[in-house]
Amino acid sequence: MDLAAARAGLASQPFSVLLGARLTEFGDRRATIELDIREELRQQNGYVHGGVLAYAADNTLTFAAGAVLGPAVLTAGFTIDYLKPAGGPKLRAEAVVVQSGRSRATSRCDLYTVDEDGTSALCAVAQGTVVVTRG
Numbered sequence: 001m002d003l004a005a006a007r008a009g010l011a012s013q014p015f016s017v018l019l020g021a022r023l024t025e026f027g028d029r030r031a032t033i034e035l036d037i038r039e040e041l042r043q044q045n046g047y048v049h050g051g052v053l054a055y056a057a058d059n060t061l062t063f064a065a066g067a068v069l070g071p072a073v074l075t076a077g078f079t080i081d082y083l084k085p086a087g088g089p090k091l092r093a094e095a096v097v098v099q100s101g102r103s104r105a106t107s108r109c110d111l112y113t114v115d116e117d118g119t120s121a122l123c124a125v126a127q128g129t130v131v132v133t134r135g
Contacts, residue, residue, distance in 0.1 A: 001071050003027060006063060009071060016059065019052070023063065029097040031063035037089055037113075048086035048113070048123075056093040057109045057126035064095035065105035065130035076104070078128025086123040088113030103132045 001009075006026040010016050010033075019041070025032035033056055035041075043049045057080050066073050095109035108127050112120040 001026075001066065005071070006031070006066070009066075010059075010063070013059075015055070019055065021056070021059065024092075025094075026063060027067050029064060029068055029100075030095065031060050031067060032092060032094045033060045033063065034090060034092045034114075037086075037091055045085070046087070048088075048091060050082060052091070053082065053086060053111055053124050054080055054126075056091055056111055057095075057124065058128065060093035060095040061107040061109050061126060061128040062130050064097050064107045064109075065100070068097050068100045068105050069103070069130065069132050072133045073105075073130050074133050076129040076131045078126055080124055080126040082124045084121070084123050086111070086113045088115050088121070090114040092120065098127075105130050 003026045007023050010023045021035045041052045092112045095107045099106045111124040114120045
């Protein structure tokens with residue numbers, strides 16, 4: 001699977017389309033998803049909602065694993081640690097596969113907020129396991 005095919009997969013996910021997620025890197029055990037932070041993606045204190053961060057981690061972990069295992073994969077589970085409140089106009093999730101076999105892979109994801117000048121700040125980290133789906 002190449003970047004174009006992976007982007008088509010992301011575009012087929014209605015929730016990803018709703019959030020405006022963009023796959024900016026895919027392949028070689030890696031994936032990066034970015035999204036612009038709109039007001040409706042923030043919580044009551046003005047920070048990015050934790051659910052948005054969890055979505056980005058989950059999907060990016062799975063895309064990274066899909067670069068190794070192929071497109072027929074699902075998240076088996078993941079954990080996320082929120083390190084600091086996420087602000088800023090853009091969210092970037094960068095995932096890499098740290099271990100893989102024939103039917104499962106473990107990926108790590110770092111989530112950053114990115115300011116207009118390109119300055120990034122780590123706001124959360126996640127790790128998850130992705131498995132190949134069976135017919």
